[in-house]
Ligand SMILES: Cc1cc2nc3c(=O)[nH]c(=O)nc-3n(C[C@H](O)[C@H](O)[C@H](O)COP(=O)(O)OP(=O)(O)OC[C@H]3O[C@@H](n4cnc5c(N)ncnc54)[C@H](O)[C@@H]3O)c2cc1C
């Protein structure tokens with residue numbers, strides 16, 4: 001039987017753009033160009049490699065996000081994923097991590113899966129908890145934060161590099177995996193891939209397709225609330241000197257004036 | 262007074278500093294009750310008591326070392342049910358965040374990750390977070406259930422505050438999911454003898470400009486003169502010049518030391534994300550246009566191979 005892989009990808013505001021908050025203190029997704037979260041490109045890459053090493057596999061990319069989130073799906077499809085699911089509903093605006101994990105888990109179950117592959121964190125929320133939450137909801141093993149991953153005979157193995165130790169992990173499928181940016185460069189879509197992606201199926205689901213009530217998600221259903229957001233004041237301009245042979249000494253003088261030495 | 266559950270990060274009984282910082286923060290919200298799991302759990306009690314833990318709940322079982330995350334979630338949930346705390350605080354490590362998130366889901370609560378400060382509020386704890394590569398500061402609250410909050414290292418000053426620290430055995434029944442992910446091997450990190458990156462008062466970092474693993478000795482020599490930790494940009498890590506555990510930035514560590522010295526680092530947004538809340542920032546870069554100079558208190562436009570050794574030498578001379 002074929003190995004069904006679902007990759008969760010997020011559409012995020014470009015980190016190199018001027019990211020800010022909207023009036024309702026949610027992430028402003030209108031004024032800054034969005035893209036497929038770079039950290040989720042690693043998830044797509046590892047999913048494609050696992051699929052390439054399997055006898056028969058199918059890679060579905062899944063996103064929850066606004067209309068434009070389709071761009072993220074297109075990118076993943078052009079990298080080589082087979083099909084895509086877009087969960088889109090006005091009531092999803094403002095959904096937090098707990099809500100996101102609910103919608104992802106329901107969509108993953110509806111799609112059917114043996115393996116879920118996620119990124120290590122989203123580049124906007126940077127929580128890094130959604131994969132663990134999805135595993136908890138699905139009731140399957142979490143094999144997360146892997147810098148190396150492989151699947152063979154229904155078993156997923158990987159290496160998790162932590163602060164205190166590097167751990168070798170192993171679990172039976174079905175399972176939820178997340179991969180770090182140490183897992184291997186993500187491929188660039190080829191011209192052929194980009195052309196092929198245009199013909200690949202993208203399904204759209206809304207909350208009713210997933211039997212989720214509007215109150216369970218969105219700003220109304222959120223478990224957390226941002227009460228204030230303030231821009232960090234720009235750092236005051238410092239002193240900059242050009243090294244003309246004394247740069248190291250001048251720096252030492254500065255450090256001494258600040259009592260560091 | 263309300264009790265606040267604090268999850269203890271320790272290595273064989275040696276409590277790591279971020280947990281002691283959590284105890285400082287927990288005391289602002291109520292009486293800290295610590296939860297220590299695994300090998301050496303009971304040995305943490307004396308240190309925890311010195312820093313304000315009124316009670317230390319302990320449990321040891323081989324499951325904690327043999328299976329990933331879930332056994333610890335089961336235990337923290339057992340502690341939660343035994344104590345009915347006003348809040349649950351967990352250090353923001355990789356394990357910590359996942360444990361906290363799964364607990365929050367189980368107990369029907371919201372979760373806030375990576376707080377850099379906590380205050381008591383009329384409607385429960387208010388968490389300060391640093392977002393969008395530290396360009397914004399937010400204040401947030403958990404509005405459903407018992408707040409579960411993970412806190413970054415260096416978010417508070419460790420303070421002694423002697424308390425009873427009575428050790429109590431926690432009774433834990435593992436769920437059938439606890440053994441889902443087996444840890445089949447573990448290679449502990451070798452200690453470099455230098456301070457922990459996230460805990461250091463001074464961090465000296467090198468980037469692509471260092472141009473080779475062997476040249477990192479220049480960075481290390483400066484760090485050692487200052488008693489500093491060594492950091493690296495992702496470019497330096499990807500090139501294989503320095504270990505990933507030392508990477509500073511969005512996908513590495515975030516640091517907030519008194520002094521950050523960036524050498525041969527351009528200052529990309531993802532690097533800034535991990536260092537721009539440092540108190541004082543200095544940089545050495547041969548490109549006067551490098552964005553890192555927008556952040557600095559003092560910058561030297563020059564070749565790091567000239568400037569850094571001269572700086573190291575000058576510090577040595579001044580120290581006498
Ligand atoms: C999703 C994502 C996550 C990322 N996460 C991180 C992260 O966690 N941490 C991180 O650091 N980056 C991260 N990056 C990468 C980041 O975008 C930059 O590519 C990286 O920080 C660049 O490293 P650098 O400054 O060392 O190299 P460069 O940008 O190449 O800069 C090198 C600098 O060294 C200077 N230089 C060269 N030679 C000398 C010399 N002899 N003396 C003095 N100066 C010299 C040059 O003028 C230049 O400014 C991430 C990127 C993405 C997309």
Ligand SMILES: Nc1ncnc2c1ncn2[C@@H]1O[C@H](COP(=O)(O)O)[C@@H](O)[C@H]1O
Nearest residue numbers: 008009064118119121122127128129130
């Ligand atoms: N809206 C979303 N749609 C699809 N996947 C998501 C979404 N949000 C988070 N994820 C997945 O969860 C991972 C971790 O996200 P986070 O916990 O928000 O940092 C991401 O790398 C994605 O794989």
